[in-house]
Amino acid sequence: MLEYLLSLLIVTGAVFTFIGALGLARLPDFYTRLHGPTKATTLGVGSLLIASALYFSTRGAGVSLHEALVALFLFMTAPVSAHLLAKAAHHLQLRSLAPLPPEAGLAGREDAPVDTC
Amino acid sequence: MSLPLVVLTPFLGAILAAWISRQGRLYAAWMAGAITLLALAGLLPLADAPFAGQTIIQRCSWIPAVGVDLAFRLDGLGLLFALLILGIGLLIMLYARYYLAEQDNMGRFYAGLLLFMGAMLGIALSENIIQLLIFWELTSLSSFLLISYWQHREDARNGARMALTVTGAGGLALLGGFLLLGHIAGSYDLSVILASGDRIRTHPLYLPMLALVLLGAFTKSAQFPFHFWLPNAMAAPTPVSAYLHSATMVKAGVFLLARLFPALSGTPEWSWLVGGAGLITLLLGAFVALFQHDLKGLLAYSTISHLGLITLLFGIGTPLAAVAGVFHIINHATFKASLFMAAGIIDHETGSRDMRRINGLWRYMPYTGALAIVASAAMAGVPLLNGFLSKEIFFAEVLGAAIPLRFGWPLPAAVTLAGAFAVAYSLRFIHDVFFNGEPVDLPKIPHEPPRWMKVPVEILAALCLLVGIAPALIVEPILAVAVAGVLQESLPEHNLAIWHGFSPALGMSVIALVGGGLIYLGRKPLFAFYERHVEWLRVETLYDRLLNGLFALAGALTRKLDTGSLQRLLFVTILSALVLGLAGFISVPAPLTGVRTRLPVDGVSLLAALGLIAAAIGAVFLHRQRLVAVVLMGAVGLVTALIFIRFSAPDLALTQLAVEVVTVVLLLLALYFLPQHSPAKPHPSPWVSHVLLAVAAGGGAAALAWAVLTRPYETIAGYFLTNSVPGGGGANVVNVILVDFRGYDTLGEISVLALAGLGIYAMLDRLYLPGPQRDAEGRAWDPDLHPALLATLARLLLPLALLMAIFLLLRGHNLPGGGFIAGLVTAAALIVQYLANGVAWTHARLPWNLHALIGLGLLAATLTGLASLTFGYPFLTSTFGHWHWPVIGEFELASAMVFDLGVYLVVVGATLLILIHLGLIHHASQPAAATPIPDPPVRDGGKRDALTPNLASTGRGEHGEAR
Amino acid sequence: MHRLLPHPLLTPALAGIWLLLVNSVTPGQILLGLALGWAIPLLTLRFWPETVRVYRPLTLLRFVIRVLYDILAANLVVARLILGRPERLRPIFVVVPLALKTDLAITLLTNAICLTPGTVSARLTLNRRHLLVHALDAADPGQLAATIKSRYEAPLREVFEPC
Amino acid sequence: MNHLVIAPVLLPLLAGILPLLPRHPTMRQRRILSLAATVAQLGVALALAAEVSDGEILVYPLGHWPAPFGIVLVADRLAAWMLVITALLALFALLDAIRGADTAGRHFHILFQLQLFGLNGAFLTGDLFNLFVFFEVLLIASYGLLLHGGGRERTRAGLHFVVVNLVGSTLFLFAVGTLYGVLGTLNMADLAVKAAATPPENVPLIRAAGLVLFGVFALKAALLPLHLWLPTAYAHASAPVAALFAIMTKVGAYSILRVYTLIFGAGAGSAARLIEPWLLPLALATLIFGMLGAVTSTHLRQQAAWLVVASVGSLLTALGLNNAAGIAAGLYYLPHTTFAAAALFLLADAIARRRGELGDRLDPGPAITSPRLLGGLFFVTAVAVAGLPPLSGFLGKFLTLRAALDHPFLPWVMGAVLAAGLLGLIALARTGSLLFYRALPSEAGAAEVWPTLARETVPIIGLLLLGLGLTVGAGPALDQTHAIATQMLQPQAYLQAVLKPGGTP
Amino acid sequence: MEALMALIIGVLTACGVYLALRARTFPVVLGLTFLSYAVNLFLFTMGRLTIGQPPIIAARATGYADPVPQALVLTAIVISFAMTAFVIVLALKARADLGNDHVDGRREP
Amino acid sequence: MLNIAVSIAFTLVAAAFALSGWRLLAGPSAPDRILALDTLSINAIALLALLGIQQSSTLYFEAALLIALMGFVGTVALCKFLLRGDIIE
């Protein structure tokens, strides 16, 4: 039973890792590619780490949860990386399929006073 | 006084003279005279030993291991030379005191003179030939100082350098010769060498040895073709010429011939080489002397000629020839020294040495004239003067030698011709100077010199007469002793008399005298002829060509080799390593592949390997886009870490990962200040050869790795695996090796890291390098200095990373981790702070002084090592123990952990020191850190520029070469 | 109190993380973890001057669970998109006006947006008032912005900025 | 266990660490500390030399781990000899530096002491990889010292020096790695034992590694054609640093002597006498090319640097004869050339500083102040450097040639050595005549204050006096070097001492 | 697997040498980094290749990889890191002092 | 069973590796390459997790943790370089 669960988790993780990379490889522009790795990170590595934790906890040598730490690390850092990458791409004005919002749309509202609470 | 002291006295005197001349310029002269007298007084008491037929040898040990001792020898020959050196030296010093002008530096002159005198005495009185050689070279050095005495004159400088070069070269040859001579004879002591003549003459190395020794002698005694330096040395003050270049130094060469006569002479090689050189020099000197217009030039060439005569005598090699040789050494010293001094007086009084202007001086200085006439008559070989006597024997010996050497008449004819020319130039010296009409616009009206300036000349002229008239009385005793010293045996039957009846030699003398007169009478056409063919006789032009050629060659070779190009340097280095490695490998035949069983390749590894290779090659192809190259390098580093993991090296993987990221950060920091792209065509660089070399190097490395990997081996690893836990108290063997088994390596390693940090800190000190205000595409930088998300995350990340670092540090001894990795994790966490909040913000919050941190780390590691000394164990001996505390439970403490803590501190300190000061360059170079600009309109470069006009200007210059 | 415990939440968190690291729970490790959890915040205080106040812990928990669920769901959606025909994609940019003020809250929001596959927050304006979000495939920009504000921003406001 | 052995390493290390600790010391304190440490090193080195003078070999097992497993320090005659020379040189270089050169940049004394740390460590270690580590220590310290003070030319020279040495270190690692991969050990004595017993199929590998290692040492020693880095680097270092660097090339020479008498010595079976066909010819070529470089130099410092190259040639010629007499001659010549070169560099600086913007360019310039003293010093230094009598350089030349008398290469050796001597004579005569004789009359005849002049010339005079001491005491000195040479050529004692059965713990 | 490792080492060496021979400081630095990767891997493989046997003493370990080369490589990595850092900064200094990033400070043609 | 799952997973992750590697080389833009590198390191973490299970060894945990941390630092530094040039100011 446990073995099935483990196998399932492992394969799922691997599949999503693969799909993430696939997205990176085949999606048309940078912004769309950027979406690939986020799932490689989240569900892919996530389930693999859960599998690992489960595996080692059931090996007798006490519960092993330190995989959670890796996951925590990834969940904290990956979005920031993605955000910065997008920011960089935006700064470099990379070609994008999605129409960028009109100048006024973004820049116009810059100078509005910041209301405090 | 002992011989060493006699030799030492002038050297000490030189120092005294130099020092005392500060008190008053004349003191130097008196001091020098006193010193000479002292040396003389020291020598004379020892003189009766040689007269009693004994040789004094005094030695003190110096380098016994190679048979080189300070050994001094006083026999007849040495005594004669020592007396010449000191006696004539004394006269010269008296003379020079009046000769030198007010502005001349007396101290320097007399110091040099005494230095030379000491060196010369050393030559005369050496028993050990290596020691003799040392003094030999010292005469060259001191004569360099004396010839260049008037340093402001170019001819003086060049003459001095020429003399030093030629005689120095001879000295080097002599070193070679003496080494061989000592090797053959089995000792460097003259007594042994002179006793083993037969062994020397029959030894296979005899000829090379003889050639080298003769090179030394001939250069010193100005024998053809090395004679040219002597006329050029005439730029020296006349007392120097009189002393060095007539009486003493140039005699060192012939002295050497006399000294080694019993050991080297008596072979055809000797006769041909020595006799040949002597004959040519004799003729050449006599001929050229006649045509010199410079008084000293004439004397110089005549000196060359007389030296040739003496050399020829030793070349003839009969005992009686040796007698004549020594005799002529004495005679030449007397008349030539006096002639030089006379020339000096004339120069001194008329202000010129050009015989075309100096005429009819008899009316102005008859007394000097009389002295000069006596001396030059002796030079010409006129009867009743000493020169005549030695020439008589010379002619006789030549006649005697002509038969065994199968010369027939040419040899006597040649020497007679030389004699005739000697008569001719002597005549010229008298007639052209003291008679021959009126002076031609001389600088000053000549008159007799001061009284004491003439005394030395008088003494020498008197000697010429006395010896010439009563040789048996005056010179016989010392000559006998000296010749005994030369031959190392009893004197041959000879008879110094003015009249031997009508002998062929007398006939030759008469012919020479008459012929000389005729030559002088018919000199006009001869001069014309000489003027036309002057060039081919001037060897110094050849010398100049040689020297210039040498300089040109040296320059060309050096420039060819040393282009100052780093690429060249690296190319040569790597190529050499390849050649050496290959040479070593193929020197013994063996298969490349070993017999060890290999691991099968699995898909993942293959893929990763291909990925790494692709990334590496990609980096090479894309290296002009520098950022891309950095990214690819990061990938290579990542895969390398995976390889370490794959092959059971977790610690390596961790280290590799940490190092690689910090390296990337460093590269980016640097890249900001460097062009973003390498120019497409940097310089015409031989990239084909570079590719070939790279491929060869790669092939070599791969082959080597393959050869080793496929071979079985035995290793010391077992010891570490078994002792790690019981001896080192750690399960992670790699870590235990690092902090314990080979902790000393690690101590050096962290010192390197600390030094890198400190060195970089020193390098960046006061380094001004403003960064570009826009990127390579000319785009202004993003105005958002510190993205909010990053800043927030950074706050969270730091505690986490520190926790992780402590974790890695504490467990490193037993599981993957350790001080170095922990340190880099800490550094990385702080780097994130810098990235998120900037250098100023972070630096202000950094609790420690980084230099102190590095220092404390090194200190911790060192003191941990030192602690063991107090228990009598060697440096770096570790200890550990397991403790059991209630609640906390079992835990281990090892001194190695403190060592590791030291490593941790150094790593953190050094890494941050580097990064911070790199970050600060820009800060320092930029007056006001860019203030945040409102979010500019997207997709509109023009407006962006409009927003940042003030930065636009500075941007261009920075990237002039990047675009 | 504040000087001794600058970040009260951080201490237990670090202690817990320590136990995760050493992967064992012994009294000794717990003590060590607490000690570190107390010392490290003090050591790093100057790097994290602001104090964090969580007004509604439960809401935070609910928010976290919601995000995790969204991640799960969105993963499947995006997986289909990636495997499907790329030219069918309808990527868009939307500007989301922000009501959040504190950096931590904004960070959590953007992280949530980035973590859930299909959306990436591309840029935060300097005055922190607008967020530029890129979506992999969305029909209606307005609706996407609305979801973000209601599903993520609102709870975060409750947790960190209740006023 | 004799802790004296570790002292030469620990003294400079601690002296380098202390100034880093909190509450930074003043420059005066730094100087005093540095000077004291250097004097102490000299004392320790002499004591160590006395300890081993009877031929005993002191082995110091670091961490109390026996060889070949732990790292051992080995103090034999050669090591002690090198330590004494280094300490003496360092003392005078430091005396010159504390006149103010040490304030031209940061951390001079730390770099200086840690350079000594690296040097002493390299001389004492008995472990090949540890030798690599200490090479790196002394190299990175030398990078810092070379760049000390900064300046355009210095930076360029530094860049080349650093990069080429990084490549050298890489080669070193390739060689050490191969040796470990084949012989499975790192201790030099153990390597020697294992190398002697290598099965034939592995011989090519250790021969290749051994020769690559030779390439590395040749690079450090500046042996042709790997000498190209030296002239610029030395010519542009600050005076005291250049003086200290006079020992750097000797480290390469030392390593060659150590490794190729011990590991690849006569007893190494099929790996024996590995470098014999390479060393002597290359050394002779280096000698000639170095002198040619000196002849054609346009600057005094550059000429001094080329003379260093030439001296490497002479030194390695002597060692390359590979007989006791030759090695003894080389080891006698080594301190001479080190001190003489150092003196020349210091003197070059003193002269250059007095010639205004002309600096050390070999062109006629204005007469310098205190020409008598400096001219005299130059004359003596030139005599020493050119190997003219009566100074030790001549004796070194004589001893080398004497050792070559029975060598098949005798004609080549004698030809090269004598020709090099002549070239040196020509070069230095030209330089001296240019600098001191062809001086144009200048009004700057201001007499210099005596104390400063003394402090400037004392290090130079001191170094020259050391040379004089080598001349006067040539007998004992040569006996010493002869003892070293015999110890080198009979490595059995070394092997026994290091690998003695039942090692320390 | 051995062949693969040899290949990797060879390629890294070749790339390193080629880049180190470039005329600009930055590629030279990259080249030196690649060279250090190559030599570190080489040194590491001198302990031969072993899979799944890290040299960490454990009860149920079947065998251990040779720890010595690993320790040596660790030292070598640290040293080459220090050296790389130094040469990077030196390249910057050269850029500042020589005005361009040519290794010989030569100006553009 | 588990082994089959693991080997399937290995294949998939390896494929992911290859795809990311291709993007790394193909680019075209710098952010693309950086993203690819970031993905590579995440794949590496997955790989390590699998290795750990396959060899039932916990020794790969620190490596995974470190890759997570260092990968992030690298990505951030590279992005900051693109955005600001001067990455720590």
Ligand code: NA
């Ligand atoms: Na121990």
Ligand code: NA
């Ligand atoms: Na020298």
